[in-house]
Amino acid sequence: MTTMKLPLTESTAWKALLDHKKSIGGQHLRELFSDDPGRGERMTLEALGLFLDYSKNRITDETLRLLVELAKESGLKDRIDAMFNGEKINVTEKRAVLHVALRAPKGATILFEGKNVVPQVHEVLDRMTAFSNRVRSGEWKGHTGKSIRNIVNIGIGGSDLGPVMAYEALRFYSERSLTFRFVSNVDGIDFAEAVLDLNPEETMFIVSSKTFTTMETMTNAQTAREWLLKSLGGNSAAVAKHFVAVSTNAQKVSEFGIDTANMFGFWDWVGGRYSMDSAIGLSTMLAVGPENFLAMLNGFHEMDEHFRNAPFESNFPVLMGLLALWYNNFFDAQTIAVLPYENYLKRFPAYLQQLTMESNGKQVTVDGKEVNYHTGQIYWGEPGTNGQHSFYQLIHQGTRLIPCDFIVFANPLIPLGRHHDILLANAFAQAEALAFGKTAEEVKADGTAEWLVPHRVFNGNRPSNMILADRLTPDILGKLIALYEHSTYTQSVIWNIDAFDQWGVELGKVLAQQIIPEIENEEIPQLKHDTSTNNLIRLTRKMKK
Ligand code: F6P
Numbered sequence: 001m002t003t004m005k006l007p008l009t010e011s012t013a014w015k016a017l018l019d020h021k022k023s024i025g026g027q028h029l030r031e032l033f034s035d036d037p038g039r040g041e042r043m044t045l046e047a048l049g050l051f052l053d054y055s056k057n058r059i060t061d062e063t064l065r066l067l068v069e070l071a072k073e074s075g076l077k078d079r080i081d082a083m084f085n086g087e088k089i090n091v092t093e094k095r096a097v098l099h100v101a102l103r104a105p106k107g108a109t110i111l112f113e114g115k116n117v118v119p120q121v122h123e124v125l126d127r128m129t130a131f132s133n134r135v136r137s138g139e140w141k142g143h144t145g146k147s148i149r150n151i152v153n154i155g156i157g158g159s160d161l162g163p164v165m166a167y168e169a170l171r172f173y174s175e176r177s178l179t180f181r182f183v184s185n186v187d188g189i190d191f192a193e194a195v196l197d198l199n200p201e202e203t204m205f206i207v208s209s210k211t212f213t214t215m216e217t218m219t220n221a222q223t224a225r226e227w228l229l230k231s232l233g234g235n236s237a238a239v240a241k242h243f244v245a246v247s248t249n250a251q252k253v254s255e256f257g258i259d260t261a262n263m264f265g266f267w268d269w270v271g272g273r274y275s276m277d278s279a280i281g282l283s284t285m286l287a288v289g290p291e292n293f294l295a296m297l298n299g300f301h302e303m304d305e306h307f308r309n310a311p312f313e314s315n316f317p318v319l320m321g322l323l324a325l326w327y328n329n330f331f332d333a334q335t336i337a338v339l340p341y342e343n344y345l346k347r348f349p350a351y352l353q354q355l356t357m358e359s360n361g362k363q364v365t366v367d368g369k370e371v372n373y374h375t376g377q378i379y380w381g382e383p384g385t386n387g388q389h390s391f392y393q394l395i396h397q398g399t400r401l402i403p404c405d406f407i408v409f410a411n412p413l414i415p416l417g418r419h420h421d422i423l424l425a426n427a428f429a430q431a432e433a434l435a436f437g438k439t440a441e442e443v444k445a446d447g448t449a450e451w452l453v454p455h456r457v458f459n460g461n462r463p464s465n466m467i468l469a470d471r472l473t474p475d476i477l478g479k480l481i482a483l484y485e486h487s488t489y490t491q492s493v494i495w496n497i498d499a500f501d502q503w504g505v506e507l508g509k510v511l512a513q514q515i516i517p518e519i520e521n522e523e524i525p526q527l528k529h530d531t532s533t534n535n536l537i538r539l540t541r542k543m544k545k
Contacts, residue, residue, distance in 0.1 A: 008496060009372055013070035020066055021330045028461045029056060029435045045314055048302050048479055052316065053466040056435040057323055057403075058331070067322040068312045070494060076318070079493040080308055086112040086269070090500035091366050097500050098267075099274035099485070103300035103478070112269055120267075124279055125297075128264055129290040131244070135204065136175055136286065143238035148204045150179045152194060153283040154224060155208030156216045157354060159246070160184040162276025163208065165351035166284040166296070169344050169477050172413040174287040182283075183224075186216040191223050200231040200242070207245045208280050210272050212252035215509070221256065246279045271500050273354045274485060277478070292474045299478025307486040317483050321490030323465065324403070328377050328491075333401045337391075338381035340407040341427040342472055348407075349381035352484055359488045361504060362497040375495045381405075385426045396434060396458055404464040406431055407480070411471040427466070434462035519544075 008014055033039055033055075043055035059067075082089050086096045101110040101117045109116045134140040138147035153163050164182045167174070174180075181194040195203070205224045209217045225239060232238045236257065244262040245253040248270075253263045264279035276284070277300055285293040303316070312318045327333035338349045360376030381387070384406075395402045408427045412420040437460020443453050469476045492499035518525040518537050527534040 007369075007372075008074075008494065011070070011073050013066060013073045017063075017066050017070060017326075017330060020063060024060055024063065025058070025331070027058070029058065029463075030437075030460065032058075032060065033436075045316060045319060047306055047310070047314070047316060048299075049469055049476060050316065050479055050483070051468040052319070053468070054319065054323060056431055057326075057463045057465070058461065059323070059326065063326065064313065064319075064322075067326060068318075071312050071318060071322060071490065074494045074496070076312070076490060076493050079489075083489065084110070084304075084308055086110065086117075090271070090498060092498050092501045092503070095271075095500065096269040097271060097274070098269040099271065099277065100301075100304045102266075102270065102275075102277045103297040103304065103482075105298075105301060117267070117269070124264055124266070125294075128279060128282055128285050128293075131264075132282075132285045132290055132293075136178070136289065140204075141241065142201050142204070143232050143235070143241045144201045146199075146201045149177065149202040150181070150198045151204050151206065151283055151286050152181045152183060152198070152224070153206045153208055154183045154217055154220045155206075155246075155280070156184040156214060157358075158272030158275050159208040159210060159214075159217065159280055161273075161347070161351045161354050162280060163283045165347040166276055166281065166477065167287050168347045169472065170284065170288045170292065170296070170474055171344060172472070173289075173292045173474065175289065178287065180283060180287055183220050184216065186219050188223070191220050191227075195224075195227060200228050203228070203242060205243050206282055207243060207247075207253075207256070207258065208282070209246070210248050210266070210270070210275065210280075212245070212247045212249040212256070215512070218256075225257070244282070246282055272502075273358055274500075276351075276481070288474065296474035296478040299473075299475035300482045301478075302475075303479045303482035303486070307482070317486030318490050320405075320465065320483065321487035321494075323463075324377060324487065325491050325494060327401065327403045327463065329373055331401050332374075333377070333403055334374075335378040335380060335400075335402055337387075337395065337402050337404045338379060338407070339384055339387060339404055339427075339430075340381070341384035341423050342407065342409050343383050344413065344472055345407060346383045348480075349379065351481075352379045352381075355484060356488050358502050358505070359499040360492050360495070360497065362492075362495075362499075365496040366498050371495065371497070373495070375497055376491075384430070385423065388426065388430065392430065395462065396437075401462065404431070404434065404462075405467060406464055407467045409469055409471050413472060431464045431466055433458060434460065434464055436460045437462075 040055045045052040083097055084100055086098055088094050089097050096112050098110060098112060101121055104110050104118045106122050108118050110118055135148050140148055142148060160182055167180055183191050183194045207221045228238060228242050239257050240259050243258050245258045246264045247253050248266055248268060250260050250263060254260050264282055266278040270278050277297055307315060307317045324336055338352055340348050356379045357376055362375050364370055406427050408424060437458035440453050440457050443456045448456055489499055518527060519540060527537055
């Protein structure tokens with residue numbers, strides 16, 4: 001499947017980058033800025049209402065040229081086209097990867113196996129719209145004739161993280177008379193706490209699962225069914241009024257007892273972690289209304305078109321992907337911190353963890369050869385300014401290099417006194433401090449005692465991106481998500497790995513299925529695990545009440 005002629009580390013561009021790193025790797029951002037007065041304005045990108053300042057990266061124009069060369073040598077253009085053309089780029093699962101079709105406008109053509117999939121996408125969007133309008137207006141009645149006031153999404157992974165993140169991100173735009181809850185964990189506490197104060201008569205469950213076989217979701221959905229029927233007199237006719245499903249598996253949905261008339265479908269060519277803009281986003285649409293949901297899809301689509309068409313040098317996702325890869329492979333950086341200075345984006349880092357780490361946490365190339373370079377980074381982060389009083393210490397003075405993506409908005413959604421100016425000032429100050437630091441001379445000049453000087457030095461030279469937009473809107477959220485989706489794909493193409501499978505989640509699932517009866521059953525099991533696992537099972541069986 002690869003278009004690379006040589007293994008990655010033997011490619012001309014890779015070798016050129018290794019040499020280049022030797023010559024510029026030691027250079028400090030202080031020098032890079034003082035030698036190049038135009039840098040802060042030149043190393044920026046503005047498109048689609050997003051502004052990126054990438055000048056505080058440990059790069060020169062030559063670095064960028066070589067990184068772009070690497071992308072070209074890796075056949076990135078062809079691989080982007082392959083995705084948009086519905087080729088089965090998820091090679092190990094033999095699937096096309098067409099999340100871009102989920103946000104294509106009516107009238108667009110995106111082919112999968114010779115058939116335009118865009119009309120089916122809009123058919124589902126129209127059904128979601130009609131359904132959302134009925135619930136939001138109070139027209140949809142529960143089993144006892146009351147309108148729905150509470151919506152509980154049951155799902156996990158891509159069927160949860162996207163919906164939760166989007167609900168939190170767009171809460172400003174949400175219908176405040178409706179209550180939203182999200183249940184994902186098989187830990188019963190998650191369900192118990194989520195419904196504790198809810199009236200079943202006014203509660204609707206959205207069971208979201210691509211496969212409709214996921215253990216956590218099916219366990220929670222079953223418990224939800226029991227919870228509902230217990231208080232509504234046990235009449236299973238109530239299920240039709242209080243449960244809808246989002247899935248690709250109609251058979252399993254009806255086996256569960258949900259009428260497929262109340263099912264919103266999507267397709268095999270949508271990966272779980274790329275599905276929040278499919279029917280998996282039903283809870284988002286219910287919260288913010290169809291108009292805002294469609295505005296978000298439009299934002300996604302604009303970023304898709306930009307990714308497909310913009311030259312690599314000025315292509316947002318390509319540039320961000322290349323910068324991330326630069327630190328991962330040439331500086332041995334292991335992580336990337338995503339730091340949104342916008343409280344509504346508090347779940348964005350968690351969402352990105354599945355997107356980036358389930359996609360690019362791979363040890364072999366698409367043709368099964370072990371890689372001899374690092375692949376996916378660890379993504380993590382917290383909204384500003386909370387992190388400043390927690391882990392920023394390590395980013396500033398620790399021994400590891402942690403590239404940061406700051407995300408800021410010029411305007412708050414809820415203006416409140418001086419809060420937003422203070423917030424913005426903190427984001428800019430952190431990026432400045434990380435890049436330029438504070439030398440021993442500067443620390444001494446403050447009158448610091450000699451012995452304390454080393455403790456108060458900031459070495460600086462710690463890279464960051466600053467992503468800036470006017471304000472957080474549904475459209476901008478769509479663009480931000482698509483930006484990271486495509487930046488993830490960009491890196492996977494260069495690493496020559498399959499970003500769309502997730503075999504690494506399988507082994508634990510299989511072992512859990514074996515262990516469940518060993519914990520649960522009355523009779524003493526014949527344990528055949530390692531001595532540690534056997535011991536833990538025996539011990540918990542003894543401790544269990
Ligand atoms: O276990 C990983 C995974 O398959 C994810 O890729 C997916 O998002 C999640 O489980 C949930 O799967 P489903 O939507 O089929 O319940």
